[in-house]
Amino acid sequence: xxxxxxxxxxxxxxxxxxxxxxxxxxxxxxxxxxxxxxxxxxxxxxxxxxxxxxxxxxxxxxxxxxxxxxxxxxxxxxxxxxxxxxxxxxxxxxxxxxxxxxxxxxxxxxxxxxxxxxxxxxxxxxxxxxxxxxxxxxxxxxxxxxxxxxxxxxxxxxxxxxxxxxxxxxxxxxxxxxxxxxxxxxxxxxxxxxxxxxxxxxxxxxxxxxxxxxxxxxxxxxxxxxxxxxxxxxxxxxxxxxxxxxxxxxxxxxxxxxxxxxxxxxxxxxxxxxxxxxxxxxxxxxxxxxxxxxxxxxxxxxxxxxxxxxxxxxxxxxxxxxx
Amino acid sequence: xxxxxxxxxxxxxxxxxxxxxxxxxxxxxxxxxxxxxxxxxxxxxxxxxxxxxxxxxxxxxxxxxxxxxxxxxxxxxxxxxxxxxxxxxxxxxxxxxxxxxxxxxxxxxxxxxxxxxxxxxxxxxxxxxxxxxxxxxxxxxxxxxxxxxxxxxxxxxxxxxxxxxxxxxxxxxxxxxxxxxxxxxxxxxxxxxxxxxxxxxxxxxxxxxxxxxxxxxxxxxxxxxxxxxxxxxxxxxxxxxxxxxxxxxxxxxxxxxxxxxxxxxxxxxxxxxxxxxxxxxx
Numbered sequence: 001x002x003x004x005x006x007x008x009x010x011x012x013x014x015x016x017x018x019x020x021x022x023x024x025x026x027x028x029x030x031x032x033x034x035x036x037x038x039x040x041x042x043x044x045x046x047x048x049x050x051x052x053x054x055x056x057x058x059x060x061x062x063x064x065x066x067x068x069x070x071x072x073x074x075x076x077x078x079x080x081x082x083x084x085x086x087x088x089x090x091x092x093x094x095x096x097x098x099x100x101x102x103x104x105x106x107x108x109x110x111x112x113x114x115x116x117x118x119x120x121x122x123x124x125x126x127x128x129x130x131x132x133x134x135x136x137x138x139x140x141x142x143x144x145x146x147x148x149x150x151x152x153x154x155x156x157x158x159x160x161x162x163x164x165x166x167x168x169x170x171x172x173x174x175x176x177x178x179x180x181x182x183x184x185x186x187x188x189x190x191x192x193x194x195x196x197x198x199x200x201x202x203x204x205x206x207x208x209x210x211x212x213x214x215x216x217x218x219x220x221x222x223x224x225x226x227x228x229x230x231x232x233x234x235x236x237x238x239x240x241x242x243x244x245x246x247x248x249x250x251x252x253x254x255x256x257x258x259x260x261x262x263x264x265x266x267x268x269x270x271x272x273x274x275x276x277x278x279x280x281x282x283x284x285x286x287x288x289x290x291x292x293x294x295x296x297x298x299x300x301x302x303x304x305x306x307x308x309x310x311x312x313x314x315x316x317x318x319x320x321x322x323x
Numbered sequence: 324x325x326x327x328x329x330x331x332x333x334x335x336x337x338x339x340x341x342x343x344x345x346x347x348x349x350x351x352x353x354x355x356x357x358x359x360x361x362x363x364x365x366x367x368x369x370x371x372x373x374x375x376x377x378x379x380x381x382x383x384x385x386x387x388x389x390x391x392x393x394x395x396x397x398x399x400x401x402x403x404x405x406x407x408x409x410x411x412x413x414x415x416x417x418x419x420x421x422x423x424x425x426x427x428x429x430x431x432x433x434x435x436x437x438x439x440x441x442x443x444x445x446x447x448x449x450x451x452x453x454x455x456x457x458x459x460x461x462x463x464x465x466x467x468x469x470x471x472x473x474x475x476x477x478x479x480x481x482x483x484x485x486x487x488x489x490x491x492x493x494x495x496x497x498x499x500x501x502x503x504x505x506x507x508x509x510x511x512x513x514x515x516x517x518x519x520x521x522x523x524x525x526x527x528x529x530x531x532x533x534x535x536x537x538x539x540x541x542x543x544x545x546x547x548x549x550x551x552x553x554x555x556x557x558x559x560x561x562x563x564x565x566x567x568x569x570x571x572x573x574x575x576x577x578x579x580x581x582x583x584x585x586x587x588x589x590x591x592x593x594x595x596x597x598x599x600x601x602x603x604x605x
Contacts, residue, residue, distance in 0.1 A: 025425075025428035025430045025433070028420045028421055029420075032417060032477040035476055039458075113338060113342065114342075123595065124352055126591070126595060131356075131583055131584075132537040132539075133537060134537070134539050138572060140355065142371075143358060204599030253448065280540075283452070283456065284544075289453055303447050
């Protein structure tokens with residue numbers, strides 16, 4: 001008798017608890033996906049559609065006119081677009097590279113040298129990351145002031161020092177008023193803001209490296225420099241990849257810092273005009289939504305391409321791989 | 324014994340040099356905050372004077388008066404708070420709920436959906452700026468805070484963080500036991516999961532709050548009138564005009580930053596630990 005019966009589980013009518021257990025997870029994850037479709041995916045699709053149309057916002061959707069690739073060719077023949085792209089690339093490197101070149105040794109020094117103060121020092125370095133970019137940029141705007149700015153005053157005072165004095169300028173630098181310096185000024189603010197964040201990432205990476213490796217290496221007679229080169233750097237590579245990718249993507253979308261430091265203008269010679277700033281200007285000031293949409297896709301292509309290059313570089317023989 | 328233990332503190336010159344650099348760097352990191360407070364107590368002419376003020380002045384109340392005269396600053400600060408609290412509240416609720424689902428249920432399409440979720444983190448935000456502005460215009464949400472908190476109610480990063488935490492710190496048996504006791508799925512979430520995810524929620528809550536409080540591009544697109552501005556927008560609007568009152572502006576900057584500094588002082592350890600835990604697992 002027993003053998004002919006199906007297992008009781010399959011015969012039982014699905015109960016409320018089975019039902020909700022089955023569908024609860026979908027219900028629980030649905031808010032994100034609904035929001036993503038409404039405010040993430042749909043706008044991107046719409047953005048693609050828009051990039052092939054000529055349209056001035058405020059005139060109603062009926063006024064959209066299909067123009068094919070013209071928005072793209074308009075951008076590609078616009079010298080200001082290329083200038084903004086060049087500025088963005090220069091700024092990404094100028095602000096990205098120092099962040100990591102400082103953050104890695106800094107994390108190494110804090111991890112290796114500071115025991116009691118570690119938490120406090122980490123928190124101090126992390127502080128810029130949590131504060132408003134706008135507020136910070138406003139402060140830096142005054143610090144960078146040409147005649148009366150603290151930065152110039154300090155630099156000039158350092159020029160008077162013996163030995164290292166020659167490293168510092170004797171003249172006041174017109175940071176935000178001259179084409180040559182705008183990008184350095186913006187880059188300094190970005191470095192100031194994100195170095196602590198990267199340091200934190202590297203610190204967490206360092207803490208995951210087993211101490212025994214260092215002990216074994218020092219028994220074998222490796223110097224601290226060799227330990228750094230042959231243990232720390234290779235094992236830090238995964239976290240380095242994440243950190244560099246984040247700075248790359250962030251750096252190519254730089255907006256707030258140059259916007260506030262140049263008062264929205266792009267600065268002398270437009271040297272502080274980034275592509276996102278130019279896109280915002282094209283949309284908000286020139287009311288050219290289609291061209292702005294096309295510009296965002298062009299920037300997306302650049303970001304995608306560089307992210308791919310970055311993946312390749314770290315994939316096989318990157319910075320910390322074998323030479 | 325040749326190999327001395329490397330951990331004994333030796334005060335050689337190299338170590339002192341490293342300390343010096345670490346503390347010099349820390350000094351450079353805090354300096355802008357220091358000048359923010361100093362400038363907030365000086366007049367415009369004092370700030371742009373040679374040498375620039377290095378110590379506190381006596382113009383704070385005048386700056387404050389000028390600040391609230393120029394912009395409805397408390398209203399702006401309130402707008403920032405309103406936005407940040409709503410965004411944070413919803414994000415915590417929806418992200419924990421979704422993180423619970425991804426960590427504790429096995430359902431069809433789970434891996435694919437989670438992959439999709441992670442992929443959304445890679446989309447550069449710039450692609451969204453123009454259509455975001457247009458959609459909010461079409462919805463009539465210009466000058467409405469909901470234009471920012473509704474899309475901000477859940478984030479892929481938040482769900483990722485919560486899934487990692489719930490998956491690694493809450494035993495499945497606990498959930499099973501609650502099911503046998505006849506608890507509903509949402510009941511388990513509310514009475515078992517939520518009380519046990521405190522640390523992760525604190526991290527996610529802080530991150531979300533700080534991001535919302537500091538947001539600029541979103542509010543710049545949405546808010547058009549001084550009454551609806553958030554604090555960063557109000558600061559920006561003060562900077563725009565020809566004769567900027569830098570003392571008043573600095574006072575506003577300080578008032579915008581101080582709440583974050585207090586929050587950070589209270590929770591920095593929590594925030595830093597939570598963030599790095601998420602980062603290493605990513």
